[in-house]
Amino acid sequence: METNSNEKYTLDDIHGDIGHLVHLLDGSMTKILDVDHDSLESLDKHCLNRASAFCWIARDIAERVDGQFSNAGIAAKLTLxxxxxxxxxxxxxxxxxxxxxxxxxxxxxxxxxxxxxxxxxxxxxxxxxxxxxxxxxxxxxxxxxxxxxxxxxxxxxxxxxxxxxxxxxxxxxxxxxxxxx
Structure with missing residues (x-):
């Protein structure tokens, strides 16, 4: 994200960036899952499985942070x-x-x-x-x-x-x- 040095990086900016990270990681997971594992050598399969696990975990954590960020703000800002x-x-x-x-x-x-x-x-x-x-x-x-x-x-x-x-x-x-x- 390009920001002007006079502009503050707000919580809304952070929340938006977390949402973009979720989409990026989800897209990466989709691409990794589309790879034909049967055509790979053993070491390549191992590396791809590690990359898959990393993306899966990172995406789940980013989704959790995004959800907590969104929903925590609702309760804090409103009198329900x-x-x-x-x-x-x-x-x-x-x-x-x-x-x-x-x-x-x-x-x-x-x-x-x-x-x-x-x-x-x-x-x-x-x-x-x-x-x-x-x-x-x-x-x-x-x-x-x-x-x-x-x-x-x-x-x-x-x-x-x-x-x-x-x-x-x-x-x-x-x-x-x-x-x-």
């Missing part, structure tokens, strides 16, 4: 209702626990951690907003976290599209029951 604050806190805790305990071992079973993370995410998405700051916090999270955005855009709960559930929560309305009430 107790309900929304608790739901966001529970989601952040479940997300952090999942990310910390996930490993590169494909044989590992993280189903329970994933289910806990998804359950906390669903509860946060459904939580009725009680103030404009609750709305801001939830919209910022949806825009910054690709998993939350994906759940809102692509998932259904009890036959109802996630976007409808999210929009209803922004209006302060509680979730509907299975009968549509």
């Amino acid at each position: 209702s107790e309900t929304v604050k608790a739901k966001i806190g529970a989601w952040q805790a479940a997300e952090t626990r999942y990310r910390k305990e996930i490993t590169l071992n494909p044989e590992s079973d993280h189903d329970e951690l994933w289910k806990a993370k998804e359950s906390a995410e669903d509860a946060m998405i459904e939580a009725p907003c009680q103030s404009i700051e609750d709305i801001r916090a939830k919209v910022l999270i949806a825009m910054r976290d690709e998993n939350v955005f994906g759940s809102i855009a692509d998932c259904t709960w009890n036959g109802e599209h996630g976007l409808k559930i999210f929009l209803r929560s922004l209006m302060g309305a509680p979730p509907v029951d299975n009968g549509g009430n």
Whole structure:
């Protein structure tokens, strides 16, 4: 990043650079995974596997920092209702626990951690907003976290599209029951 010596490097600049680092590392991982390992010599395979592991770990750390940077700022800058604050806190805790305990071992079973993370995410998405700051916090999270955005855009709960559930929560309305009430 080119900066003028009179310009200060702000937290927004740092956050933007972290986001760029995540994309760079993710792109590097994709290129490494596209290499035909079968055509490589043993030493080349070893070097490529080490580069792959490095990129994978660096990308996961950068994503974690980016997520914590984004979501910590939300809680610090806004005065949230107790309900929304608790739901966001529970989601952040479940997300952090999942990310910390996930490993590169494909044989590992993280189903329970994933289910806990998804359950906390669903509860946060459904939580009725009680103030404009609750709305801001939830919209910022949806825009910054690709998993939350994906759940809102692509998932259904009890036959109802996630976007409808999210929009209803922004209006302060509680979730509907299975009968549509």
